[in-house]
Amino acid sequence: MEEPSSSREVNKIQTFVFLDIESTGLQPQNPRILELSMIAVSREDLLRMSQQCSSNGQQTPSKWSPPPSPPQDNCVPKLPRVLHKYTRLYYPWKIVTPAAEEMTGLNNDMLQNLGGFTQNSAQAIHLFLDLPKPVTLVAHNGSKFDFKLLKAEVSSVDYIEEFSDLQCTDTLRAIKDIDALHEKEDIQQITALAESFSVDDIIEDDSPPTTKRTRPDEAAKSRPSVSAQLNTCTPPGNQGHHPMLEVIGELPITPIKEQLTPSKTPATPHKLSYPQLSPVTPEIGKSCTTTSKVCRSLTYEGPGKRKFPRNMPYKQVNIYHRLFGTGYNTHRAESDCQALLEICGHYGKRFVEWADTFSERFSEVKPMWVKRKCFTVN
Template identity: 35%
Template sequence: MCTTWDPPPKPIETFVFMDLEATGLPPSQPKIAEMCLFAVNRHAFENPQYSNFSLRSVPLFPRLVDKLCICINPDKAFTPEARLITGLNNEAFSENKKQSFNIHIIHMITAFFNRQHSPVCLVAHSGCSYDFPLLKAELSAIGISALDEIYCADTFKALKALDKENNRLHQFTYQKFGSKKSYKLDDLYFKFYKEYPLNSHSAEGDVITLIRVFQQHARDLMHWMDSNARQFNTIRTMYKGSERRASISRAPWSLQHPSFLQVGPCQPRLATMYSFPAGDDRASLKQNTAEQGYDQFRPLNNTDIPDEIKNMLLFLLGLAIITWIVLNPV
């Protein structure tokens, strides 16, 4: 689901590891139920810390990590397989009063990325085939173009490519005796740590597992991503479902958009905050904003005032003039 791309102009400075849990797999048009982002600076991977009490040279988990974990009501039924694997269900989201994917999540994500030192690369295992296209689908449903300045990289593809380049069996993959090579995240973790990870198939648990696997070949993986990461806007949307427009937040901080939230041409006033689908002309954009109830924010012009009000205003103006003349004779 990835197209051609241009690599980052300079080495990546921040790696944002992401995992999504959702209602199912394609082609069921899944919806995101959990999203977790951990931001790790390049310095942490280039200068790993080790425990003084460990018998093995196992790097410690990075200490300075920014984290953003969000539970999202998918407003769609989980498939039986997804319920079993993730342990999530629609009843739990309703009972815990969780909101759906909306404009507030966009604010949180863009603010999170704005805090990171650029270039920033979004990293996910099998990201090009699942996580990135699914996130793109949710953003498209909101009707906002976001994260276009962000790069992204798939660790599944990276490990396979590194194995092919180095031509060394078992270096970047896990293989049991007599079985095929496996690039599954749990198997890779077992290879390096001789145990399976805890909390698999929770968004936060899988992000932690991915970072621990990444640490084992951090320099190789970072070097590969410096040359092979691609812009997030080159990722194809997993599907195009029914579009649900974002509601405007009335919070004061929402009046200024983050830099990663792409800005469209300044036509109607509110179009400066939200980028509508390509090809919308002024007439269709006006219809879109009217459908969302944005007309109440639009400045009035002469054609917006009803004739009855115009006549009343003229009458009052004339009456005021006559009163002034009577009270102030020449």
């Protein structure tokens, strides 16, 4: 976990506002907001979410039990009764890219009757944030996207001064730090447990050793002969002529394992060989629909970069599945806010303490884009 700066004062945040934004694209294209959603919860209710979940189905912690925060039972925290919600859609005054439309389900036709992001929109957000202070916005990877885009939209309508006391918390950084701290604590507990054992704690086994199996030729030498066994079983007066017994010259002896092993291993049958087909390279100018490996995926971050990273272990949906073993309806602003609230409620006290120490001022966030000045003629 990061060390707090000496100049940074640790404050106790009273209201956590979980934020999610759906936009027309990614940062290089100067995106605009399509959908904005916020869910606000108090500090006490956020801490209570973790406590309620850890009390369900948990045993009394032992000496070497893992730390109680966060709980590790795939329990989705129960949402508190007091929640403040705000969801609003805007017409972006910009073309929604096909990739963004596919992910969000929103397009220009759906939003054409709505207004864009105006000064009234910024004022409505400011009124919603009129909650017990300090107030912090919470978003996953918000330092690189959500906070910067919201700052650009608010700055474009000249309403940024009203958000001077607002703070922001990036859960991507927070969860990475908390997971690293949990891993460090697990290593320390395992090391302490290993050091607590000594040679005297090992229980000696006084049971007799298991009888070893003997080979057939050794067993034959140890048992009495057949004739001796018959003499002991023959009734007096009829020695050697007992009607119920039939004398066998020798008992069958199981052959030794080495005698059953063939001298030579049979040859492996030859495999059928097929002619190797040389790969066919599509000609220039023709469509590459038949060879999907040659096709390059759609991008809008620059040449060679994918639209969205495929393998990102700390994507919000991956964290949710890792903690709770299930998924949720992604790329819906309100659904993403609720999922992030449940994730942070799972981490509980650790997340709240991290936010108190490492939250940033919204006024210090760099806007994603700056509105161009209009050309006017005097």
